[in-house]
Amino acid sequence: MRRILVCQLRQIGDVLLATPSLELLHRHFPDAEVHVLTERKCTPMLQGNPAVHTVWAIDKKDLGSIAREVAFYWRVARTGFDVVVDFQQLPRCRWVVAMSRARVRLSYTPAWYNRWLFTHWVRPRDGYAAMAKASVLEPLGVRWNGERPRLYLSDTERDAARALLASLGLAEGQRLITVDPTHRRATRRWPAAHYGRLLSLAAAHDPSLRFMPLFGPGEEDDVRAVVDACDCPEKVLMPDRMLSLREMAACMAEAVLHVGNCSAPCHIAVAVGTPTFVVRGATSRAWSFPAPEHFHMALGLDCQPCNRNECANPDQLACLVRLTPESVCQAMLEHLADVSR
Known part of the structure; x- marks a missing residue:
């Protein structure tokens, strides 16, 4: 062949x-x-x-x-x-x-x-x-045997990511969590106010945590809504421009955890070896790599997962709106403790 x-x-x-x-x-x-x-x-x-x-x-x-x-x-x-x-x-x-x-x-x-x-x-x-x-x-005659997605970064890209994070204020002893609060589909997007509250709660629990929001074209306003909703903006490392996909991946490789919606960044995190915590709405566990370091949380309504782009539940987007920041924060911190051991 x-x-x-x-x-x-x-x-x-x-x-x-x-x-x-x-x-x-x-x-x-x-x-x-x-x-x-x-x-x-x-x-x-x-x-x-x-x-x-x-x-x-x-x-x-x-x-x-x-x-x-x-x-x-x-x-x-x-x-x-x-x-x-x-x-x-x-x-x-x-x-x-x-x-x-x-x-x-x-x-x-x-x-x-x-x-x-x-x-x-x-x-x-x-x-x-x-x-x-x-x-x-x-x-x-080819069978999958647990192989995970992989994205290959150069040493130059990794060094550039460390320099960028340092320029944004990440210091020795601080732990980075990348955050992906965006999605073009409302059925896959946990509310910005919930993300803001999540960052506030996590920062109050662990002062060493720093958060880097990720965004693509046209999503900067969505990310700023998250920052505006949190009471610890000084702990948010907000880039002054949209990062390229590989810059984003290199920054994620420096993180102790990636938190976000079911979107491309959660797969990028898996591909660079960073543990993940995914908030699920319409999608199923089929999008999570089957390993303990990759955790997903869903409210568990009867209509989940629906895999729909529009919500058919009379209680619009209940699977996301009713998934509280308090419950997500507790689960996220427990997962972070598990993957940090």
Whole structure:
């Protein structure tokens, strides 16, 4: 086997959740080149990954016409892949799969009208998302065995993160917690006021704690609402700009804990080896890596998990609103104590 193509276009967290599959493919077929087709915004998650030979980055700005788009897919497909793994079955993936002429074309169980594209398909196993993804590889004799997502940082990136944190006021003896209070879906976003209260309670309990809020494009106001709601703003290390994904990851690698919603940063934390505490609303435990250092908390309503983008409960967003900062803080501090031993 010479070349394998893995198609995982988006989102950022999902690309990270594909890295165990990349590692497994590289381990089982060490002489094969593992290529990845993904969107350009997700490429930082693959930078420096020793399992990845080539990243084919889709940039929608560069593919302004159907002719350019087809030409790009043709160039990827005609590289000469023996195996193509399609984790998403999106239209752009299907173009490449159809053009590839690969001897083996794998995916999860497709709709009847897409079955002609694939030689093998698998009903994904239930459980952790990265495991479910990796189960698509089983026709190749590849099985997931607890591999976690991985993001590879350079020494230069780690040094830059330490310098940034020091410039924001993190001193020796203080312990950093990164905080991700944002999400574009309300059903996955614990209220900003709750996060503010959580920081206040945690800081009062342990004066050594410092908190670094994380935010992406258009989310700075959401983060500032959290800071405004807490009574310890001097313990919040607020960057004066949005960090790049890899800067964020390097800062998270310096933290004793990551706390946040079910979003890409919780997967980044797992990938850099930082313990996590995730507040859950609509999503299930399938998004948490199955290890003691990665904890998730949910209110446990009958309607959870619903996996919906809009709340159908008459008591709107009860799963999040009624999950109190006091209960979350107690559980978070207990988890922090456990992972600090």
